[in-house]
Amino acid sequence: MNKFLYFIIFFTIIISIFFIPVVSSTNSEMLKSFKDFEESQIIFLGNTNYAWPIPGYTRLSSPFGKRKAPTTGASTFHKGIDIPAPEGTKLIATCDGNITFTGFLGGGGYTITLTSLDGVKISYCHVSPNYIVNVGDTINQGQVIGHVGPKYVYNVSGNIYSDPSNGKPTNGATTGCHLHLGFRISNNYVNPLDYLQ
Ligand SMILES: [Zn+2]
Incomplete structure (x- = not known):
C-alpha cells in the first residue's frame, strides 16, 4: 500500500516537472500569438496614415452608410x-500603392482604383476620363493621380445613367x-473617414 502511495507521489512529481512547463509555455505561446493577432488587427484598423484625397475640399454631400438614393440607380x-x-x-493618392483599375464602372462612372501595399482598394469615382495614370503604375502617397470628372459624359457604351431633367448621359x-471615394478591405466596403487623416 505504501509503495503504491509512493508511486502516486513520484508519478505526480514527474508529471509536474515535465508537463506543467510545457502546458504553460504552450499557453503563453497561444496567448502571445493571439495578442500579436489582436495587436496587428488594431494597428491595421486604426491606421490613419491615409492622406485626404482632394485637397481644399472637405465638405461631404453624402456620408458612408444607409441613405435615400439621391438619383435613380444610386445605391x-x-x-x-x-x-x-x-x-x-x-485628386491625390491617399497612400503608396499601385493603380489596379481605370475605366467606366457602372454607377461609379469613370473610376480609378488605387490598391495600397497592404491590399486596401481605394476607388475614386466620377473622375475625368483623361487618365494620367495607367494600370500597373507605382504610386506614391500625395501624387496627383487624376481629376474630378464632368457631370455629363457622351458615347460611353453601356452607360445606363442619365440626368432625368434633360436626358443627358451622366458620369x-x-x-x-x-x-x-470608396475603401474596400477584403472586399468589404468600410467608412473611409475611419482611415483618412
Ligand atoms: Zn457616392
Whole structure:
C-alpha cells in the first residue's frame, strides 16, 4: 500500500516537472500569438496614415452608410463618401500603392482604383476620363493621380445613367461634380473617414 502511495507521489512529481512547463509555455505561446493577432488587427484598423484625397475640399454631400438614393440607380447603402468639387480638381493618392483599375464602372462612372501595399482598394469615382495614370503604375502617397470628372459624359457604351431633367448621359450615378471615394478591405466596403487623416 505504501509503495503504491509512493508511486502516486513520484508519478505526480514527474508529471509536474515535465508537463506543467510545457502546458504553460504552450499557453503563453497561444496567448502571445493571439495578442500579436489582436495587436496587428488594431494597428491595421486604426491606421490613419491615409492622406485626404482632394485637397481644399472637405465638405461631404453624402456620408458612408444607409441613405435615400439621391438619383435613380444610386445605391441606398452608400459604399463611400461624396465630396463635391468642381470639374478638374486634382485628386491625390491617399497612400503608396499601385493603380489596379481605370475605366467606366457602372454607377461609379469613370473610376480609378488605387490598391495600397497592404491590399486596401481605394476607388475614386466620377473622375475625368483623361487618365494620367495607367494600370500597373507605382504610386506614391500625395501624387496627383487624376481629376474630378464632368457631370455629363457622351458615347460611353453601356452607360445606363442619365440626368432625368434633360436626358443627358451622366458620369455614372451622379447629380453633380464630386469625388466618390470608396475603401474596400477584403472586399468589404468600410467608412473611409475611419482611415483618412
Ligand atoms: Zn457616392
